[in-house]
Amino acid sequence: MFTGIIEEIGSVQQIQPGAQSMTLTIAASLVLTDVKVGDSIAVNGVCLTVKSFSKDRFAADVMPETVSSTSLRQLAMGSPVNLERALAANGRLGGHFVTGHVDGIATIRDKRTVDNALYIRLSLPQGYDPYLLHKGSIALDGTSLTIFEVKDTDITISLIPHSQEMTVISKKPVGDVVNFECDMLAKYVENMLQKRQDTDQTMSKDFLQQHGFM
Incomplete structure (x- = not known):
């Protein structure tokens, strides 16, 4: 579990391709201060497991499903990536x-600049509009952001100067x-x-308990 508050921008140092998978080696510093083999680190929003590490980099395997369904397959040597360690139980939940x-x-x-903010409009695939809410949350490349405009499957988000500096999305061009x-x-x-519609159930205490909300 993560919060969407990016800790640092890392850099891809090596890509070892498999038949349908790959292994990424990423240069980093902050996220390695307390790292252990088996820890989770989000790379551009994708939860990966640390398989090995040194003082300035870590390696993680990317399975075929993740390669085919995320933008990690488009990474190249030197690509910047958002990095975040998994949320500690005693940590602050600054995002969502x-x-x-x-x-x-x-x-x-x-992309357009309005005063100190960078507005970015993005198109999502069909079928995700039920989850797109004005002033609701979405994670883009692992960054927790607020949606301030929704038009069908297009959303617009805004980056404050800190987020522009600390995340990779502000540096990506139109079309990326x-x-x-x-x-x-x-x-x-x-x-x-x-x-509930499929089973004609009503919202009740038993229903909430059955689905893990109580």
Whole structure:
């Protein structure tokens, strides 16, 4: 589990391709201060497991499903990547709950500067509009952001100067892609409502207990 508050920007140092998979080696510093083999680190919003590390880099395997469904397959030597360690139980939740299980890839359609903010409009694939809420949360390349405009499957987000400096999305050109993860709570609610319709169940204490909310 992550918060979407990026800790640092790392750099891809090596890509070892497999038949359908790959192993990434990423240069970093802050996220390695307390790292252990088996720890989770989000790389552009994708939860990866540390398989080995040194004082200035770590390596992680990327399985075929992750390669095919995320933008990690487009990384090259030297590519900058957002990095975040998994949330500690005693840590502050500065963003929102982010699982690191990417839903898909969004395309940057437009970028414009308004005073100190960078506005970015992105297009998501069809089918995700139930999770897109004005002033709701979304993770883009692992960064927790607030949606301030929704038009069908297009959303607009805004980056403050700190986020522009500390994340990779502000540096990506129009036409480039980012990983997106919709709000986990929205997906649970939609799933619950769908099951209620399918089984003609009513919202009750028993229903909430059955689905893990009590």
